Amino acid sequence: MLTIQQIETQPEMVIERLKIKNFDAKAIVYKAIEYNQERKKLKTTGDQHQAEMNQLSKAIGQLFKDGKQQEANEAKDKTADLKNAIKQIQTELAEVEKELHELLVQLPNLPHESVPSGKTAEDNKLIRTNYENVEPNTSGLLPHWELSNQYQLIDFELGVKLTGAGFPVYKGKMARLQRALIQFFLDEAIENGYEEVIPPLMVNEDSGFGTGQLPDKEGQMYHATEDNLYLVPTAEVPVTNIYRDVILNKNQFPVKNTAYTPCFRREAGSYGKDVRGLNRLHQFDKVEIVQIEHPEHSYQTLEKMVLHVESIINKLELPYRIIQLCGGDMSFTSALTYDFEVYSKAQEKWLEVSSVSNFEAFQANRLKLRFKDDKEKGTHLAHTLNGSALALPRIVAALLENNQTPDGIVIPKALRKYTGFDILN
RNA sequence: GGAGAGUUGGCCGAGCGGUUUAAGGCGCACGCCUGGAAAGCGUGUUUACCCGAGAGGGUAUCAAGGGUUCGAAUCCCUUACUCUCCGCCA
Incomplete structure (x- = not known):
């Protein structure tokens, strides 16, 4: 959520910047300013x-005394x-505040200056890649779903029986590979100074609002209506919300947390080739990294997070590219997002395996996550950042497809001490 | 799930309708004192919003929301959470 102060002091800038996200903010911005004037008056x-009244009382x-x-x-x-007058004004004030809030919640985050304009993934900007010359699949490489069938690694039908489509069952060595990847990713994060947490897998409405999933993207999360709780779509939600309603001291920056959680996404729509196999699931595993930073340092921190993710992918010896999302492809809450994609050689597709974003003060404003400096009075909004490090299914897909040999799937060296085997067969 | 007891400032803890502008203590910050420190003394110490160029002033805030009252930390209702006991349970 943008602050009304920012909107009020620089309305044109806000409107201009949001055009990059293909969002026409004009009507909302001026309506919000109007409501805020009214709010102040009341x-x-x-x-x-x-x-x-207080004096009279x-x-x-x-007199009684x-x-x-x-x-x-x-x-x-x-x-x-x-x-009566007080009551009247209080009612009006509450109404105006509610309307103002409803307007503010509709505005997406401002994209960073460097964000290219554009409508779709076509307009995203390539930052760098270690796989410049993409080779076509001429040697008959099998897609991962066929490989997992052949070696009986993943049972999609069994998942359908137990739950439904998009809930696969991992078996034998594949189950161990999943566990190995999780352990590997967590160790890498801890090595980089992140403190591990194991958060709840269900969150309440306030948490959903804090990170921006609610109210807009309600349909994305599984909702346990009886208790009004939501299954986490990413560890970002519970981990970032640890700091909801918190005032940090400036010297606590940077706050660094990592968490492994299963992630649950309803993701209605979209069928066919794009969602085959592990490409898109309703439940998947992911290790997330989250940082809370001082506004002056958040972009340096974003770069560090990118390097962290890049180093993991390098250790897995996968072909990858890093792209900066254009305005139209960015999320509602993000100011700058880098996506990591790995190349899956049989499908001949780039698969998104990580998304690293700086949300600046957008989430912090919803979360009321602030910091203060001992020397100054008052508080300021902190900056929040997060990234996947990493999401498992597509990494597994790429490992299967890229590392297939007549003898089985070769496990990258970095993982072998975690898997305890060199080859999947 | 049932019964009972609670929730007060950074922390402990008093207050149960109007000198509470929330006592007292601890902590923290600054000052005095000291050769320096401790002790002692003094001052300050939530957050948000509004008015104001500023100095400063105002309003709200005793778990959250509503109500009673000229006036609520205090009385009533609702909700959340914590603790104790019972039930169930990995």
């Missing part, structure tokens, strides 16, 4: 009336009008 007169108390019943009762009669 607040001012309301407070004045309240101050008057105090005087009445004194002095035994002047008569005068006290007369004074009491005079308070009725004031009381």
Whole structure:
């Protein structure tokens, strides 16, 4: 959520910047400013009336104490009008505040200056890649779903029986590979100074709002209506919400957390080739990294997170590319996002395996996540960042497809101490 | 799930309708004192919003929301959470 202060002081800038995200903010921005003016006016007169009322009450108390019943009762009669006026203003104020909030919640985050404009993934900007000359699949490489069938690694049909489409069952060495990847990713994060947490896998409405899933993307999460709880779509939600309603001290930056969680996504729509096999699932495993930073350092931190993710992919010896998302492809909450994609050689497709973003103060404003400096008075909004490090299924897909040999799937060296075997067969 | 007891500032803890502008203590910050420190003394110490160029002033905030009252930390209702006991349970 953008702050009303920012909107009020730089309305044109906000409108211009949001055009990069193909969002026409004009009507909302000016309506919000109008509501805010109204809010201030109501607040001012309301407070004045309240101050008057407080004084009167105090005087009445004194009169009673002095035994002047008569005068006290007369004074009491005079308070009725004031009381009504206060009530009236309070009602109006609450209404205006609600309307203002509803407007503010509709505005996406401002994209960073470097974000290219554009509508679709076509307009994303390549940052770098270790796989410049993409080779076509001429040697008959099998897609991962056929490989997993051949070696009986993943049972999609069994998942359908137990739950439904998009909930695969991993078996034998594949189950161990999953566990190995999780352990490997966590160790890498811990090595880089992230503190591990194991958060709840269900969150309440406040948490959903804090990171921006609610109210807009409600349909993306599984909702346990009986208890009004949501299954986490990513560890970002519970981990970032640890810091909801928190005032950090400046010297606590950077806050670094990592968490492994299963992730649950309803992802309605979209069928066919794009969602075959492991490409898109309703439940998948992911290790997430989250940082809370001082606004002055958040972009340096974003780069560090990118390097962290890049180093893991390198250790897995996978072909990858890093792209910066254009305005149209970015999420509602992000100011700058880098996507990591690995190349899956049989499908001949780039698969997104990580998304690393700086949300600046957008989530922090929803979360009321602030920091203060001992030397100064007052608080400021912190910056929040997060990234996948990494999401498992597509990494597994790429490993299967790229490392297939007549003898089986070769496990990258970095993983062998975690898997305990060199080859999947 | 049932019964009972709670939730007060950074922390402990008093207050149960009006000198509470939330006592007292601890912690923290600054000052005095000291050769320096401790102790002692003094001052300050939530957050948000509004008015104001600023100095400063105002309003709200005693778990959250509503109500009663001229006036609520205090009384009433609803919700959340914590603790104790019972039930169930990996």
